Amino acid sequence: MxxxxxxxxxxxxxxxxxxxxxxxxxxxxxxxxxxxxxxxxxxxxxxxxxxxxxxxxxxxxxxxxxxxxxxxxxxxxxxxxxxxxxxxxxxxxxxxxxxxxxTTDWTLPEEVLRNVPSDRQLSRLASRLGPQWESVLLDLGLSAGALYRCRADHPLSVQGQVLSGLVQWRQSQGRSATVARLLQSLRAADIHPSALEEVFQ
CATH class of the missing domain: 1.10.533.10 (Death Domain, Fas)
Incomplete structure (x- = not known):
């Protein structure tokens, strides 16, 4: 063992x-x-x-x-x-x-939880996040100013705003920007695991 x-x-x-x-x-x-x-x-x-x-x-x-x-x-x-x-x-x-x-009630394998999410995964996630996206990004550590810029840069696309914020988070956190860390913030925003597991499979 x-x-x-x-x-x-x-x-x-x-x-x-x-x-x-x-x-x-x-x-x-x-x-x-x-x-x-x-x-x-x-x-x-x-x-x-x-x-x-x-x-x-x-x-x-x-x-x-x-x-x-x-x-x-x-x-x-x-x-x-x-x-x-x-x-x-x-x-x-x-x-x-x-x-x-x-993160234990997310039935994802340990190695997936340790990974840094890919562009494709973040894009899929952005398309599934609803009105809670701002609280998720704030929980991940983005500032209110950064969220404002995401909205200003993509005024016609909520998915674009979310993806921009998620990419900023990943860039700022480097290897600490793991799927496990992301799932913590999703859970804090009361997003049900089942809706998102397919994003990270």
Missing amino acids: NMDQTHKEVLRKHRLDLSNQLLIGDTIIHFLYQENILTENHVEEIQAQITNKKKTLRLLDILPTRGPRAFDTFLQSLEEEFIWIKDKLLQDLDTNAHEISL
Whole structure:
């Protein structure tokens, strides 16, 4: 069994922070080895890295493949010297678990939820959104000024206004502009999942 998806997501999100702030040293590695999270080969592989940053990054590559206990054991290994990092990860885990739970009644596969929506998907979505489109875009983080410009640029086409706003959101958020994030805002606007699942199939 692999690591829980929410745990993987937290590690991925904090990857750079962890590589800059965490000194994994012998304590963390040997604790993980003692608890059967790392094998002897893993320990050698991590210790062979030249810099601390590379050691941490290598550990973060290995952890998600080490089963459902790996994340909690990693948190335990931080207790003595890096309690503040542990607290930060736990805090983010609460937020992340909440976000994931918001999308669980959408029967879309995990890999689809993690994707950034394509032009075609956004266009299909724009054609299906009714009067709620403004509240969806505001929830996604667009400003009232940006919405005004969408309306002004496409005065005769609601679909054009919506698509313009969705494309702006995707450009501004980059890889964070996932289908899961979009579904959160659709749900917040009380749009029923069944009407939109075909958009993302």
